[in-house]
Amino acid sequence: MEDKQIIQTSEEITLSDLFQILRRRIGIIVFVTVITGLITLFYLLFIAKPIYSISATIKIPAKSASGINLGAAAVLLGGSTSAPGVDEQIEIIKSRRVLKNVVNELNLLDYFKSKTKDKAKDELSENQVIEKLYKDIVKASSQKNTSLIQITVELDDKQLAYNIVQSIIKNYIDIAKELNKDENSYLYDFVQQQLPIVEKELAEIEEKLQKFQKEKSLVPTEEVKQLMTTYSDISKNIVNTELNIKSTEEVIASLNKRISEVKGMASTQSYTPSSRQLEELKQQLSKLEIERNSLLLKYTEEAPAVKEVTEKIEVVKKMINDELSRITNAKLETQDPALSELYASLSKAITERESLKATLQGLQKAKEELDKKLEKFPEIQREYVALQREQTIKQQVYATLKAKQEELRLSTAGMNFNVPVVIDEPYIPEKPAKPNKKLTLAVGGVLGIFLGILAAFLREATDQRILDKQQVVSLLGQETIDYTNPFDAKKNSEALKNTLVHTFETSDSNKITHITSAGKIPEKNQIAFELAKLSAALGRRTVLIDTAGELGLNVSKEKAISISKFVSEKSDKNLPEYSENLWIVLKTEDDSDYLTLSPKFKEKLVNLNGEYDTIFIITLDVSSAEAKYTAEFSAKNFLVAKPKISTKKDLLTAYTMKELNLLWVSKD
Known part of the structure; x- marks a missing residue:
């Protein structure tokens, strides 16, 4: 029961105990x-590699700077008048297409191979x-x-890190331009080729019409004029469509080409979505458009x-x-944001094409219905109408192409699209960003x-x-009675007095003090030995018994008697006196190790107790059989402890002894 109490007490650690532990272990x-x-x-000096951090800041425009309506370009290409999502643009920056181009442009595969083990x-x-x-x-x-995005590259080669940032910016802006490209760029060459041809054909038909009017002197009726206006x-x-x-x-x-590039295909693969429902919707749309145009002839x-x-x-x-969208999403195999946006643009473009068709x-x-109406007129009227119709068509084509040419000229003269702008250009720093030596040392110190x-x-x-004593x-x-080491009787006089006072507290029936x-x-x-001498000096008849056999270094063996002789002596009054009022019993080599454990020795x-005033018995350490045996019949038990020699186990063993007093020996 007492042992359990000891353990419970030792587990109740206070803040003071924690500080005592830290003080004791300050060396560790x-x-x-x-x-x-x-x-x-x-x-930091021999292992860590200096890492350089190169950064650049890019701004995504909130809206297009163009104030001119460029037609269905945004719808066809998947663009919009608002800025693309920042998170989406971050994924495009780190997409495979961008990074693959960077690897190829800077030959990074060979670079990393040169830094890799064989x-x-x-x-x-x-x-x-x-x-x-x-x-x-x-x-x-x-x-x-x-709408700002910061691109950062961290590498031990600062020049290469700088080149990587520049390459990423270049490739990202190229993709951004493609994703926001207007259809005028696709029409420009076509318009430039067609304008001279249409202009020549228009001149020829105008010449024919003038010649016909001179030769036939025909004035068209109001009905013919109305039909011609509608026509x-x-x-x-039709031309615009x-x-x-x-x-x-x-x-x-163009979208199919870019999709093939993103997917890493060697050649362009044309993709045409199809399904039964899609074909039915196309037919339905065609019928509705025919119905609408027929109604517009009347209303x-x-x-x-x-x-x-x-x-x-x-x-x-x-x-x-x-x-x-459903068909293209089902075909999409990856979560690449650039590829997703291209497929979305392709779906919109195909929808627009089917609507236009x-x-x-x-x-x-x-137009066929109008042609049927014109067949009712006389041949000369029909001939005039045919020439007039052809002239009208050529004029419309020419006017449309000229308008488109002007539109393209304006767009290529400096119109802005949703293209990212570099706000902060990258630069090569003088010092590495990592490791931060001061911070690393501070962290190392705290960690230590x-x-x-x-x-x-x-x-x-x-x-x-x-x-230490606190333990x-x-x-x-x-509490303990403190002694200093090296042991000196004068320096430890107060401790000896305090110890001796405790020995006086024994009863007349049991005067045995166990040390x-x-x-x-x-x-x-x-x-x-000093306690025994002090007790004798006070006039008390004192016996000092050494069962450990270690006291011989401090006393004169000639004046002391052996334990065997002490046990065999019939009368306690005939013991040889070591000095005045002091008798000493020593364990010698001839004494049996078991003699001090015998009932005769105890008796x-x-x-x-009847013949002497104080009896001191010295035993081996507290874990010995002699110490445990002697402690049972002693009136007082004194335990001497010393730092780095005594153990917790020894103290817990001594705790079971009755009337226990602690003597602590430490350096002066």
Whole structure:
């Protein structure tokens, strides 16, 4: 029950106990801290490679700077008037397409192979280099609540890091331009080629018409004029529609080419989405466009019948776009944001093309109906109408091409698109960003202190030795009588007096005082001898019995008697006196090791109580059989403890002794 109480008391650690542990183990803390600091310094000087950080800042425009309407370009190419999402642009910056171009432009595969060990050199691939760039080297982050993106490259080669940043910016801006490209760029060459041809044909037909009017002197009727006006409008719409179809097909071809490049294909693969539902929607759209154009021959666009058909057309267009998106999303194999955006643009472009084709079919059907009406007129009227119609068509084509040419001229003269702008150019720093030597040393110092404290507590938990008096007091719950070492009777006079006073507290029936030690402590014998001399000097008849056989170094063996002789002596009054009032019994080589454990020895000690005033018995350390045996019949028990020699186990063993007093021996 008492042992359990000891353990429970020792586990109740206070803040004071923690500080005492740190004080006792300060050497370990300092040692571990110094070693950790030296290791950190060695790492900084000989192992750590300087890492340079090269950064650049890019701004994504909030909206297009162009104030001119460029037609259906944004819809066809998937662009918009607002800035692309910052997170999406970060993914594009770190996309495979951008990083692959960087690897190829800077020959990074050979560079990393040159820095790789021989065995892994041959196994290093382009994909592994791209993965290394993505995970470890290239970082892209957005500035809070802004459209700014910071690109950072960290590498031990500052010139190469600078080149990588420049290459990333270049390739990213190229992709951004492609994703925001207007259809005018696809039409420019076509318009430039067609204008001279149409201009020549227009001159020829105008010459024919003038010649016909001179020879026939024909004045067209009002009905013919009305038909010609309608025919002119339809012809103009047909030309514009055909031109838009051409533009859309160029966009689709360009998107297919870019998709093939992103997917790493050697040649361009044309992709045409198809499904049964899509074909049905196309046919439905074509019928609605034909119906709408037929109604426009009779009514205006504000007529209810025309509005109703127009609304149906918009619904079908949306259904076609949704079906195309579903088909292309099912085909998409990766989560590459650049590829996703290209497929979305392709779906919109195909939807626009199908809508234009349906519109063209409706216009051509309306044109056929007008041709049938013209057949009712006389031949000379029909001939005039044919020439007039051809002139009108050529004029419409020429006017459309000229307008488109002017539009293209303006767009190529400096119109701005949603293209990122470099705000902060990268530069080569003079000093590396990593490692931060001051910070690393500070962290190493803090870590060293932490590890030192941890080592101190671990050592405290595993070290069974007693290091200071506070441990004794904390473990056994009582104060000590302190002695200094090296032992000197004069310096320790007060301690000897206090100890002797405790011996006087014994009863008349039991005057035995047991002195033992926690471990092998020579000062135990000196203390016992001085106590005996002091007791004798006070006129008390004192007996000092050494069962350990260690007192012979401090006393004259000739004046003392052996334990065997002491036990065999019939009368306690006939013991030889060592000095006045002092009798000493020593264990000699002839004495049996078991003699002090015999009942006869105990009986002899008990008999001494009647003849002597004080009886001191010295035993081996507290864990010995003699100490445990003697403690049972002693009135007082004194335990001598010493730092680095005594152990916690010894103290806990002594705790079970009755009337225990602690004597602490430490350096002066």
